Amino acid sequence: MSGEQNRTAIVTGAARGIGAATARRLAHDGFAVAVLDLDEQACKSVVAEFESVGGRGLAVGADVSDEEAVTAAVERVASELGAPTVLVNNAGILRDNLLFKMTVTDWDAVMNVHLRGAFLMSRATQKYMTEAKWGRIVNLSSTSALGNRGQVNYSAAKAGLQGFTKTLALELGRFGVTVNAIAPGFIATEMTQATAARMGVSFEELTKTLVERIPVNRPGTPDDIAHAVSFFTSEGASYVSGQVIYVAGGPTT
Ligand code: NAP
Numbered sequence: 001m002s003g004e005q006n007r008t009a010i011v012t013g014a015a016r017g018i019g020a021a022t023a024r025r026l027a028h029d030g031f032a033v034a035v036l037d038l039d040e041q042a043c044k045s046v047v048a049e050f051e052s053v054g055g056r057g058l059a060v061g062a063d064v065s066d067e068e069a070v071t072a073a074v075e076r077v078a079s080e081l082g083a084p085t086v087l088v089n090n091a092g093i094l095r096d097n098l099l100f101k102m103t104v105t106d107w108d109a110v111m112n113v114h115l116r117g118a119f120l121m122s123r124a125t126q127k128y129m130t131e132a133k134w135g136r137i138v139n140l141s142s143t144s145a146l147g148n149r150g151q152v153n154y155s156a157a158k159a160g161l162q163g164f165t166k167t168l169a170l171e172l173g174r175f176g177v178t179v180n181a182i183a184p185g186f187i188a189t190e191m192t193q194a195t196a197a198r199m200g201v202s203f204e205e206l207t208k209t210l211v212e213r214i215p216v217n218r219p220g221t222p223d224d225i226a227h228a229v230s231f232f233t234s235e236g237a238s239y240v241s242g243q244v245i246y247v248a249g250g251p252t253t
Contacts, residue, residue: 004030007134008082009233010074011035012064012121013091015042017189018140021222022088022229023047027055029230031086034077036060056081064091064117074124083128086136086233089118089161094191096150096198107153114157118164126172135177136233139165140225143185143248158183162244169242178241180232185248186210187220215250 009026013019015037027033027050035043040061047057058081062073077084093113095106118139129135144151145158161181168179186192188207196206207219228247231237246252 009086021226025226065112110153141183
C-alpha cells in the first residue's frame with residue numbers, strides 16, 4: 001500500500017474550480033480528502049463524485065478566515081477522516097479595483113481569505129504533520145504576484161503567500177514537512193469568468209486576448225494545477241520544498 005493510501009488531505013475552496021479538480025486528483029492518488037468551502041452543501045457533490053469511484057472524503061463547511069471555524073473544521077476532519085497531513089490552501093476571492101477606487105473593505109477581504117486563511121489553516125494542521133513527521137502544504141499563489149493592474153490587494157496577497165511558503169518551509173522541514181507554492185497563470189474557472197464579466201467582455205473574448213500571449217496557446221485548466229499539486233504532495237517530492245512553480249503555459253517575467 002502506498003503512503004497516499006494512509007493519509008488525509010484538506011483542500012480549501014474545493015467546492016468548484018481548481019480546488020474541486022485538486023480534491024478529485026488527490027482522491028485519485030489515494031488520499032482521503034476533506035473538501036472544505038464556505039458552503040458545505042456545495043462540497044457534497046465533489047465528495048460524492050470521488051466516493052462513487054472508491055475514494056474517501058468529507059464535505060466541510062468553513063470560512064478559512066474565521067479562527068474558530070478553522071479550528072472546528074480541522075478537528076472534525078481529524079476525528080472523522082484522519083489526521084490531516086496534507087493541506088492545499090486554495091480558497092480565494094477577487095475584489096479588483098484601481099488603487100484610488102479600492103475600499104478598505106475590499107483590501108481586507110482579500111488579505112483575510114488568502115493570507116489570514118492560509119495562516120489559520122496551516123497553524124491548525126501543522127500539529128498533525130509534525131506529530132506524523134510527514135506533511136505537505138501547497139499554497140495557491142498567482143502570476144499576479146509579479147504585479148497586475150487593478151489587483152493591488154490580490155497581487156500583494158499572492159506575493160505574500162510566496163514569502164509565507166518559504167518561511168514555513170524553513171520552519172517545518174526538520175519535521176518532514178514540505179511547503180511549496182503554485183502560481184497559476186490564466187485558468188478557465190468561475191473566477192476568471194467573473195473577471196470577464198467585470199471587464200464587460202465575454203469569456204471567449206477575454207480568453208482569445210490572453211491566449212495570444214500564452215506560449216502553449218491555450219488557457220489553463222483546473223486539472224493542469226491539480227497535476228502540479230499531485231506532484232508536490234507525492235511521496236517522491238520530499239526533497240522539494242520552499243519552491244514556487246509558475247504553471248502558466250510558458251515562462252513568466
Ligand atoms: P473559484 O472558482 O472562484 O473558487 C474559489 C473557491 O473558494 C469558491 O468555491 C469560494 O467559495 C471559495 N472561498 C472563497 N472564500 C472562502 C473562504 N473564506 N473560506 C472558504 N472558501 C472560500 O476560484 P479558482 O479560479 O478555482 O481559484 C482557486 C485559487 O487559485 C484561488 O486562490 C485563486 O486566487 C488562485 N488562482 C486562480 C487563477 C485562475 O486563473 N483561475 C489564477 C491564479 C491563481 P464561494 O463561491 O462560496 O465564494
